[in-house]
Amino acid sequence: MVQVPAARYLQRAKDLVDSRYAEPITVDDLAAAAGLSRAHFSRMFTRTFGEPPRAYLQTRRLERAASLLRYTDRSVADICVMVGLQSVGSFTTSFAHVYGLPPAAYRESMPPAVTHARVPSCILARDTRPLPDSRVKTAHGKKTTLGAKP
Numbered sequence: 001m002v003q004v005p006a007a008r009y010l011q012r013a014k015d016l017v018d019s020r021y022a023e024p025i026t027v028d029d030l031a032a033a034a035g036l037s038r039a040h041f042s043r044m045f046t047r048t049f050g051e052p053p054r055a056y057l058q059t060r061r062l063e064r065a066a067s068l069l070r071y072t073d074r075s076v077a078d079i080c081v082m083v084g085l086q087s088v089g090s091f092t093t094s095f096a097h098v099y100g101l102p103p104a105a106y107r108e109s110m111p112p113a114v115t116h117a118r119v120p121s122c123i124l125a126r127d128t129r130p131l132p133d134s135r136v137k138t139a140h141g142k143k144t145t146l147g148a149k150p
Contacts, residue, residue, distance in 0.1 A: 009034040010048050013041070014056070021060040022084040027053050061085060062098050069107045076103045 013030040030053050031041035045053045061083040068079045080091040096102045101109060 007048050009036065010041075010045055013045065013053065014049065017053075017057050017060055021057060021064060022082060024084065025057060058094065059098075062095055065091070065095060065103065066099060066106065069103055070110050076107075079103070 013034040
């Protein structure tokens with residue numbers, strides 16, 4: 001039987017954090033996803049990814065919060081809740097520690113959210129254009145499929 005590397009099991013937990021960071025995830029949940037005991041999971045996660053599981057979860061939440069501050073006009077309190085944090089005060093402190101500015105000042109240092117075009121208008125026009133009709137009208141008013149032989 002082939003031995004599966006431990007990093008593969010740890011990746012399951014990392015993927016869980018990446019996809020469900022806004023939910024109340026605990027280290028026990030992550031350890032269960034990896035199929036390891038909590039203590040062993042924490043040691044292996046830190047050794048493999050360079051930071052403890054709780055720190056990784058906090059990093060993902062703060063990254064998402066920074067993105068929401070840049071690209072939306074939602075309030076700081078709304079963003080705090082959206083990324084899965086409970087206290088606006090601790091969110092502000094953590095955010096300022098990582099980004100050097102409190103959330104409101106960080107937002108003010110960026111261009112307003114309305115100036116960001118998330119998708120270029122030419123792409124929007126191309127992708128929202130109705131599909132061309134694949135049938136062609138004949139002289140008799142009947143529709144035929146392109147390339148069909150009579």
